[in-house]
Amino acid sequence: MESSEDCCVKVAVHVRPLIGDERLQGCKDCVSVVSGKPQVQIGTHSFTFDHVYGSGGSPSSAMFEECVAPLVDGLFQGYNATVIAYGQTGSGKTYTMGTGGRDGYQFGLIHQAMSALFSKIENLKHCTEFQLHVSFIEILKEEVRDLLDATSMGKTEASNGHAGKLVVPEKPPVQIRETSNGVITLSGSTEVDVITQKEMIACLEQGSLSRATGSTNMNNQSSRSHAIFTITLEQMRKPNPVLPAGSPVEDMTEDYLCAKLHLVDLAGSERAKRTGSEGLRFREGIHINRGLLALGNVISALGDEKKRKEAMHVPYRDSKLTRLLQALKERIFWLEATNEELCRELHGYHSRSILMEKFERNFQEKGTDLIKGEGLKRGLQNMDVSDHHMSDSSIGVDNTKEMDEEAAKEWEHTILQNTMDWELNELNKCLEQKESEMKLFNDSDTAVLKQHFGKKLLELENEKWSAQQERDRLLAEVESLAATTGQKQKLQDIHVQKLKALEAQILDFKKKQESQVQLLKQKQRGDEATKRLQDEIQFIKAQKVQLQQKIKQGAEQFRQWKASREKELLQVLQRKTEETAMATKRLKELLEARKPVALTANGSSISSQGNEKSLQCWLDHELEVVVNVHEVHLEYEKQSQVQAALAEELAILKQEEELDAEGCTPPRGRNGRGSYAQLARIPVKRAFLHNLNLLERISALPPTARLARISSLENMLSLSSNALIAMASQLSEAEERERAFTGRGLLTQLHSMAEAKSSLQYMFNVAAEASEAQRKESETKQKLQEQAVAIALATYEMGNSHGSLKHSADDKSGALSPLPLPAQKQLKYSAGVTCRANTVGEEVGHDRACWKAVEMEEKSPSVAVTV
Numbered sequence: 086m087e088s089s090e091d092c093c094v095k096v097a098v099h100v101r102p103l104i105g106d107e108r109l110q111g112c113k114d115c116v117s118v119v120s121g122k123p124q125v126q127i128g129t130h131s132f133t134f135d136h137v138y139g140s141g142g143s144p145s146s147a148m149f150e151e152c153v154a155p156l157v158d159g160l161f162q163g164y165n166a167t168v169i170a171y172g173q174t175g176s177g178k179t180y181t182m183g184t185g186g187r188d189g190y191q192f193g194l195i196h197q198a199m200s201a202l203f204s205k206i207e208n209l210k211h212c213t214e215f216q217l218h219v220s221f222i223e224i225l226k227e228e229v230r231d232l233l234d235a236t237s238m239g240k241t242e243a244s245n246g247h248a249g250k251l252v253v254p255e256k257p258p259v260q261i262r263e264t265s266n267g268v269i270t271l272s273g274s275t276e277v278d279v280i281t282q283k284e285m286i287a288c289l290e291q292g293s294l295s296r297a298t299g300s301t302n303m304n305n306q307s308s309r310s311h312a313i314f315t316i317t318l319e320q321m322r323k324p325n326p327v328l329p330a331g332s333p334v335e336d337m338t339e340d341y342l343c344a345k346l347h348l349v350d351l352a353g354s355e356r357a358k359r360t361g362s363e364g365l366r367f368r369e370g371i372h373i374n375r376g377l378l379a380l381g382n383v384i385s386a387l388g389d390e391k392k393r394k395e396a397m398h399v400p401y402r403d404s405k406l407t408r409l410l411q412a413l414k415e416r417i418f419w420l421e422a423t424n425e426e427l428c429r430e431l432h433g434y435h436s437r438s439i440l441m442e443k444f445e446r447n448f449q450e451k452g453t454d455l456i457k458g459e460g461l462k463r464g465l466q467n468m469d470v471s472d473h474h475m476s477d478s479s480i481g482v483d484n485t486k487e488m489d490e491e492a493a494k495e496w497e498h499t500i501l502q503n504t505m506d507w508e509l510n511e512l513n514k515c516l517e518q519k520e521s522e523m524k525l526f527n528d529s530d531t532a533v534l535k536q537h538f539g540k541k542l543l544e545l546e547n548e549k550w551s552a553q554q555e556r557d558r559l560l561a562e563v564e565s566l567a568a569t570t571g572q573k574q575k576l577q578d579i580h581v582q583k584l585k586a587l588e589a590q591i592l593d594f595k596k597k598q599e600s601q602v603q604l605l606k607q608k609q610r611g612d613e614a615t616k617r618l619q620d621e622i623q624f625i626k627a628q629k630v631q632l633q634q635k636i637k638q639g640a641e642q643f644r645q646w647k648a649s650r651e652k653e654l655l656q657v658l659q660r661k662t663e664e665t666a667m668a669t670k671r672l673k674e675l676l677e678a679r680k681p682v683a684l685t686a687n688g689s690s691i692s693s694q695g696n697e698k699s700l701q702c703w704l705d706h707e708l709e710v711v712v713n714v715h716e717v718h719l720e721y722e723k724q725s726q727v728q729a730a731l732a733e734e735l736a737i738l739k740q741e742e743e744l745d746a747e748g749c750t751p752p753r754g755r756n757g758r759g760s761y762a763q764l765a766r767i768p769v770k771r772a773f774l775h776n777l778n779l780l781e782r783i784s785a786l787p788p789t790a791r792l793a794r795i796s797s798l799e800n801m802l803s804l805s806s807n808a809l810i811a812m813a814s815q816l817s818e819a820e821e822r823e824r825a826f827t828g829r830g831l832l833t834q835l836h837s838m839a840e841a842k843s844s845l846q847y848m849f850n851v852a853a854e855a856s857e858a859q860r861k862e863s864e865t866k867q868k869l870q871e872q873a874v875a876i877a878l879a880t881y882e883m884g885n886s887h888g889s890l891k892h893s894a895d896d897k898s899g900a901l902s903p904l905p906l907p908a909q910k911q912l913k914y915s916a917g918v919t920c921r922a923n924t925v926g927e928e929v930g931h932d933r934a935c936w937k938a939v940e941m942e943e944k945s946p947s948v949a950v951t952v
C-alpha cells in the first residue's frame with residue numbers, strides 16, 4: 086500500500102449534524118469522532134480516513150482548504166482532479182458540494198473552489214492568458230443529460246442576464262461512445278465559456294435547477310442522478326509579461342496547459358427498506374448503481390478529452406499556429422455539422438427508398454409489375470405487341486424494339502411521376518401532422534408559462550427558506566429552554582407544537598416546490614420537442630420543395646422528349662408516304678409502258694434470238710407490274726391500318742377534350758393527369774376498351790400534351806389519307822388496264838413449244854435468283870443482329886465498369902458502333918425481281934434499301950440500351 090501522502094486518492098468524511106426532522110423524530114447521533122484522530126466510530130467499529138470533519142472532528146470550514154484547495158492549485162500546473170461526494174441518501178452530499186441550487190450552495194465546495202480559482206487567476210493574469218469553460222451533465226439511468234443545453238440556458242440568460250456565451254448553439258443529446266480501440270469519448274455536451282465568477286455561478290445554479298430530484302423517506306429533495314460539474318482551465322503563457330512590482334513569479338514550465346476539475350455529486354446510495362423507495366424510486370435505485378459504470382466512463386472520457394486538447398496545442402508564442410489551430414477547431418465544428426446534415430440527408434433518402442418500396446408493392450398488388458428497373462423491363466417484355474400496333478404501323482416499322490423503348494420511357498415517366506406525386510402527398514400529410522402538433526405546443530404560450538413557473542418556484546423557495554429559518558430559531562430556543570432549569574414545561578410544549586406545525590409547513594413547501602420543478606422540467610422538455618418539431622417541419626418543407634422541382638423538371642424533360650418524338654414520327658411518316666407515292670408512281674409508269682411484244686407483221690418472229698430477247702424483256706416487265714401491284718396493295722392495307730389507329734387515338738383524344746370542355750372530366754391529379762380507371766368508367770369510351778394501354782397512356786397525358794398530340798395526329802392523318810387516295814386510284818387504274826390488256830399478252834401469242842420452253846426456263850431462273858437474294862438478305866440480317874448483341878454486351882460490360890451504360894450506348898459514332906451496313910443494301914428490297922430490273926425500279930429499290938438501312942443503323946445502338 087502506498088503511504089497516505091503519496092496516494093493520489095484521499096478520503097475525507099463529513100459528518101453532518103442531525104437536521105430538523107431527525108431531531109423532531111428523536112433521532113440520536115450514531116457516529117462519534119475519536120478525538121484528535123481522523124477516525125469515526127459506529128458502535129464497536131472504528132474507521133480511519135484521511136480527514137474527518139464535523140461532529141467533533143475538524144470544523145467543516147477547514148474541509149476546502151485541506152482537501153480541495155491543493156487540487157485547485159494543481160490545475161495551474163496542469164493536473165486534473167476529481168472530487169466525488171459519496172454517501173447514503175440524505176447524508177449531505179449535495180450540501181457539501183453545493184449543487185443543490187440556492188439552498189446553501191454558497192457553503193459548498195464548488196463555490197469555494199470557484200472563489201479560489203478566480204483569485205488565483207487574478208494574481209496570475211499579468212503573465213498568463215486564461216480561458217475557462219464549464220460543463221454540467223447528469224447521469225440518469227445510464228443516460229447522460231446536458232444540464233447546460235441551449236434551451237435551458239436561454240432561461241438563465243433571460244433571468245440573470247449574465248450567463249456566458251454558448252460555444253455550440255445546438256447540440257444533440259450527450260453520448261458516451263467507445264471507439265474501436267477502446268477509448269471512451271463523450272460527445273455533444275455543452276461547454277460554456279466563462280469569464281467571471283458570477284457567470285460560473287450562474288451555470289452552476291442553472292444546471293442545479295434542472296437536475297432530476299425525487300422524494301424519499303430520508304430526503305425530501307433527493308438527487309436521483311449523478312451530477313458532474315467540470316471546470317476546464319486553459320492557460321497560455323504571455324510572450325513578454327510585464328510583471329507588476331512585487332507580483333509572484335509562477336513556475337509555469339509549459340507554454341500551454343489545460344486541466345480539468347471534475348466535481349461530482351453522486352446520487353444517494355440507499356437501502357430500499359430504510360428509505361422507503363418503492364416502484365419507480367426503487368428501480369431508480371438499481372439504475373443509480375448501474376449509472377456508476379456510466380459515470381466511470383464519463384470521467385475517463387473527460388480525462389481523454391483533456392489529453393486530446395493538450396496534444397492539439399502548440400506553443401502559443403507562434404501566433405500563426407494559434408490561428409491555424411483556431412481555424413482547425415472551426416473546421417472540425419463545421420465538419421461535425423456537415424456530417425450531421427449528411428446523416429439527415431441519408432435518412433431522407435432511406436425514407437424515400439422505403440416509400441418507393443411501398444409504391445412498388447402497391448403497384449404489384451394492383452396486378453401489374455410495371456415498375457422501374459427490372460420490374461419495368463419485365464413488364465414491357467410481357468406487354469402485348471398489339472398494344473403498340475398503332476404506333477408500329479404509323480411509322481411502318483416491323484421491328485417493335487423502338488416502340489418498346491418508347492412505351493418503356495412513357496411508362497417509366499408515368500410511374501416516376503406517380504411515385505413522386507405519392508411521395509409529395511406523404512410529405513404533405515407528414516407536414517400537416519407536424520404542423521398540427523406544433524399548433525398544440527404554440528397554443529400554450531411557452532414563454533408565459535415558463536415565466537410563471539419560474540416565479541412560482543422562486544416564491545416557494547423563499548417561503549421554504551423563511552419557514553426553515555423560523556424552525557431553526559425555535560429549535561434553538563427549545564434546546565436552550567430544555568437546558569435552562571426552572572423553565573416551564575408548558576412553554577416548551579407550545580414551542581414543540583409550533584415546531585411541528587412549521588415542519589409540516591416546510592414539508593408541504595418542499596412537496597410543492599418539487600412538483601413545480603417537475604412542471605418546469607416538463608415545460609422545458611416541451612420546448613425541446615417544439616424545437617425538434619420546428620426542425621422537422623423545416624426539413625420536410627425543404628424536401629417538399631426539392632420534390633416539386635424534380636416533378637416539374639421531370640415533366641418538362643418528358644414534354645420535350647415527347648415533342649421531339651412526335652416530330653420524328655411525323656418525319657418518318659412523311660418519308661414513308663413519299664416512298665408509297667414513289668411506288669404508286671412507278672406502278673403508273675409501268676402500266677403506261679405496258680405493251681404487247683413486238684412481233685413480225687405476219688405473226689412470226691423476226692429472228693428466234695430477237696424474239697427470245699423481247700420475250701424476256703416483256704416477262705421482266707410483266708413480273709415487275711405484278712410485284713408492284715402486290716406491293717402497293719400491301720402498302721394500302723398497312724396505310725389503312727395506320728389510318729384506323731390514328732383515327733382511333735384522335736377520336737379518344739377529342740372525346741377527352743370535349744369532356745374536359747364540358748367540365749365532366751374525372752378529377753385530375755396535381756399534375757393534371759386523370760386516372761385510367763376513371764376514364765374507363767365513361768360509357769362513351771367502352772368501344773375502345775380493347776386497347777387498354779392506349780387508353781391508359783392517353784389518360785396520363787396532361788392537357789397541353791394532349792392538344793399537341795391531337796394536332797400531330799391530324800397532320801399524320803392528312804398525310805396518310807393523301808397516300809391512301811393516291812394508292813387507291815393507282816390500284817383501280819391498274820385493274821382497269823389489266824382488264825383492257827387481257828387477251829393481248831404474249832402468252833396468248835406463244836406459237837411454238839420452243840418459245841414456251843424458253844419463257845418457262847426464264848421464269849424459273851428469275852425465281853431461283855429471287856430466293857437466293859432472300860437467303861442472302863436473311864443472312865445479312867442475322868449478321869447484323871449478332872453484331873448488335875455483341876456490341877450491346879461489350880457496351881454493357883463497359884457501362885458496368887465505367888458506371889455509364891447509357892453514355893456508351895448513345896455514342897453511335899464511337900468505335901463500338903455497329904458496323905455500317907454492307908454493300909448489298911438493296912437486298913432489303915424483298916422483291917428480288919427488282920434487283921435486276923430496269924432503271925426506275927432499281928432507283929426506287931435502292932432508295933428504299935437505303936431508308937431501311939438507315940432505320941437499321943438508327944436502331945442498332947438502341948439495342949445496347951435495352952439489353
Ligand SMILES: Nc1ncnc2c1ncn2[C@@H]1O[C@H](COP(=O)(O)OP(=O)(O)OP(=O)(O)O)[C@@H](O)[C@H]1O
Pocket residue numbers: 100101102104139145172173174175176177178179180181185189304306307308309351352353354
Ligand atoms: N453539514 C450540514 N449541516 C447542516 N445541514 C446539512 C448538512 N449536510 C446536509 N444537511 C442537510 O441535510 C439534508 C440532506 O442533505 P443533502 O440533500 O445534501 O443530502 P444528499 O446526500 O445529497 O441526499 P441525496 O443523495 O438523497 O440527494 C438537507 O436538508 C441539507 O440541508
